[in-house]
Amino acid sequence: MAKSISAATLLGLVLCCALLSTVYAGNDYLWGEIGDNDYKLAKDTVSKAFFVGLVQTKKYVFKQSNDLNALTITAIKVTDKKSSNGATAVLVAGGPGSKGATIQFTSQRGYGIKDVVEIWGR
Structure with missing residues (x-):
């Protein structure tokens, strides 16, 4: 016999998943838009590497x-490869x-930097 999940339990599970995804999400960035012809x-x-x-x-300079x-840059995509405690990226020029x-990449205190930068243009 199958058990049904109450609406409150389902809502609780959804909220937990949302909270975990924000806690463990990396710092990904997208400046601009990647077009079909780029x-x-x-x-x-x-x-x-980290240093205690x-x-x-x-x-990073391109x-x-x-x-x-x-070519003219149309988009820059930064993907954080750390599952938690990732670095922040700021487009300074x-x-x-x-x-x-x-x-400019900046790590959290006591953590390193590991990001992938993709630059698109046409």
Whole structure:
């Protein structure tokens, strides 16, 4: 004989799942919009090991070699590879609409940085 789940129990389970997904979600970012005609200009892993008690920072710079033939960035996607305690990313220069970009990563105290940066353009 099958047991039915009460509405209150189901609501509780949904709330727990929502809470866990926000607690363990990484710090993912998307600046701009990836279009159908866009090319992936770069895909790089940005990482820096943890050091007990310290906040780690790392600067990622994307620069195209030939300014005359450089493509315009349409989107930057940052995917946090840590399941918890991931680093934050701030786009400090360039980005969508420009030819280059600089992103500053900052870890939580006592944790490292491990993110994947994808840059799209046309």
